[in-house]
Amino acid sequence: MISIFTASVLAGLGIIFLGIWLFVKSFETWSASKGMGAFQLIMGILAIIVGIGLFGSILVFSFLVSFWLYLAGFFLIISGLFSLLGGSTANKGAGGIGIILGILYIILAFFAFNPFYLAILIGIWLIIDGVALFFVSPSDLITSGVEE
Structure with missing residues (x-):
């Protein structure tokens, strides 16, 4: 169970960092394309929420796998x-x-x-x-x- 917990924590952290990167990237893209900027903003927020939910949760990790x-x-x-x-x-x-x-x-x-x-x-x-x-x-x- 320790290895599944560790994988869950690492996957959660990875998705949180991905969400932060998409969130920051959305503001850079906003001036060129408002549609793509809004898409990246929404995906960034969703990734942060999923990453927080996945962080340390073995049940959620098994479900998503x-x-x-x-x-x-x-x-x-x-x-x-x-x-x-x-x-x-x-x-x-x-x-x-x-x-x-x-x-x-x-x-x-x-x-x-x-x-x-x-x-x-x-x-x-x-x-x-x-x-x-x-x-x-x-x-x-x-x-x-x-x-x-």
């Missing part, structure tokens, strides 16, 4: 869609595999299999995405619209 499995699957699907919709042929293949692995990740999280298998799926996705980068020319990676 269960949602991370689903969230990681959705991130795999979203990043796979971005790779699939915009990119070279190698990125499209890696994007398709990312979508498939994201769906598998969510299915495995739903049935609450061993998290070891979920980590293997993330590792497979990262390896395939890294190998796909070898087949992309560096000029394709540069997306700056600088023209002379």
Whole structure:
């Protein structure tokens, strides 16, 4: 129980610091974009509240960890869609595999299999995405619209 308590305290502190950073960043962004500044302000306040609630609470930490499995699957699907919709042929293949692995990740999280298998799926996705980068020319990676 000590290790779960320590993880809860560290996660709470991390989220509190993230909330403070977003709160400060919102005032810097406010002059450029009021919408983005307001979004960062709201997210900063929510992060501080969640961080305080998470700090030292084993029950809240266990509850939020269960949602991370689903969230990681959705991130795999979203990043796979971005790779699939915009990119070279190698990125499209890696994007398709990312979508498939994201769906598998969510299915495995739903049935609450061993998290070891979920980590293997993330590792497979990262390896395939890294190998796909070898087949992309560096000029394709540069997306700056600088023209002379």
